[in-house]
Amino acid sequence: DAKTTQPPSMDCAEGRAANLPCNHSTISGNEYVYWYRQIHSQGPQYIIHGLKNNETNEMASLIITEDRKSSTLILPHATLRDTAVYYCIVRVEGLTFGTGTRLTIIP
Amino acid sequence: KAGVTQTPRYLIKTRGQQVTLSCSPISGHRSVSWYQQTPGQGLQFLFEYFSETQRNKGNFPGRFSGRQFSNSRSEMNVSTLELGDSALYLCASSLGLAGGGNEQFFGPGTRLTVL
Numbered sequence: 143d144a145k146t147t148q149p150p151s152m153d154c155a156e157g158r159a160a161n162l163p164c165n166h167s168t169i170s171g172n173e174y175v176y177w178y179r180q181i182h183s184q185g186p187q188y189i190i191h192g193l194k195n196n197e198t199n200e201m202a203s204l205i206i207t208e209d210r211k212s213s214t215l216i217l218p219h220a221t222l223r224d225t226a227v228y229y230c231i232v233r234v235e236g237l238t239f240g241t242g243t244r245l246t247i248i249p
Numbered sequence: 250k251a252g253v254t255q256t257p258r259y260l261i262k263t264r265g266q267q268v269t270l271s272c273s274p275i276s277g278h279r280s281v282s283w284y285q286q287t288p289g290q291g292l293q294f295l296f297e298y299f300s301e302t303q304r305n306k307g308n309f310p311g312r313f314s315g316r317q318f319s320n321s322r323s324e325m326n327v328s329t330l331e332l333g334d335s336a337l338y339l340c341a342s343s344l345g346l347a348g349g350g351n352e353q354f355f356g357p358g359t360r361l362t363v364l
Contacts, residue, residue, distance in 0.1 A: 174350055185339050185355030186292070193350070229292070239284075239292035247304075 146230045151244040154224075161219040164230030167211040173233060175206060177215045178214050179226040181246075186229065186239070189215065196206045251276065253342050253356035261362045267328040270359045274321050276343030278354075280304075280305040281323040282347050283315060286358070298323055299346055327361075335363045 147165040154160040166175065174193050178186040190197055190204045192213075197204045203216040217224055229242040254273045263269050265317040276282050282305075283295040298317035315325040321342070327334055337360050341353040 176352075178353075180292075183337075185341070185357050188352040188354060191350070191352060238294055241291055 146232055146240050148228070148230050148240060148243045150241065151246070153246050153248055154217075154220045155248050156222060157219055160220040160224065160245060160247070162215040162217075162228050162230075162245065163212065164214070165212045166230070166232045169210050169232050175204065175210075175213050176231040177202070177204065177225075177228065178231065178239070179228045180242070181223075181226040189228075220245075222247050222249065253340055253354055255338075255340050255356040255359050257359060258293050258357065259362075261364060263328050263364050264330055264332060268330060268361060269324055269326045270283060270338055270340075270361075272323045272325075272340030272342075274323070274340075275354055278342035278344055278345050279304050279321055280343045280351070281317055281321060282341045282343075282353065283311070283323070283325050284339040284341065286339060287333075287335070292339070295325065297347055304346060314340060330363045332363050335361060337361075 174191050176191040177189040180186045190199055190202050192206055194206045206213045225247045227242040227244050229239045256271045280299045282290050282297040284293055286292045295309055296303055297305040301317045312328045312364050317323045337358045338353055339358045341355045343351040343353045345351045347353050
């Protein structure tokens, strides 16, 4: 399995874009990049996923570098409700969660 | 569409007992995965079932087992409970196998406390 490296914590001002980085230098060609988040004691919530191309949905954008060794999740206009632990996951079979990034949105 | 449901939501057991947890996936979803979440180890993958067959398995002892029924509902069982089994057990469902481009939807979890 490809392993991921994320900063343990980040702060972002409310209304600004939150950019969460993830390194996955050992990713293989058929592994997807997934992002989930978990708000205190709730089940993880799917955000977005991609294979090679950048992706955007109503929640976020996912930017994957051309060599696929890193990616960035962008929350365009962060709100207080976006405070959560964000997990970047790469795996083909099943999902292995790392320790994630604890994102705190500052009013 | 109803989300993933898990029962019971809370459970207290004593060491040596066994426990069965239940998960009902989103209608139409055929894959069910189970995860264990503890403060020390984070979210760890237990196993995944698809069409009543275990397709993937994490690194857990044989005391942890599961099954999936023809309606895609799944149960997981933990025998001979240990104190370290105290955790939040999460179930997730997806249309196809997780990881293969399919998004997983998680239930609220069952919080198991072993005394």
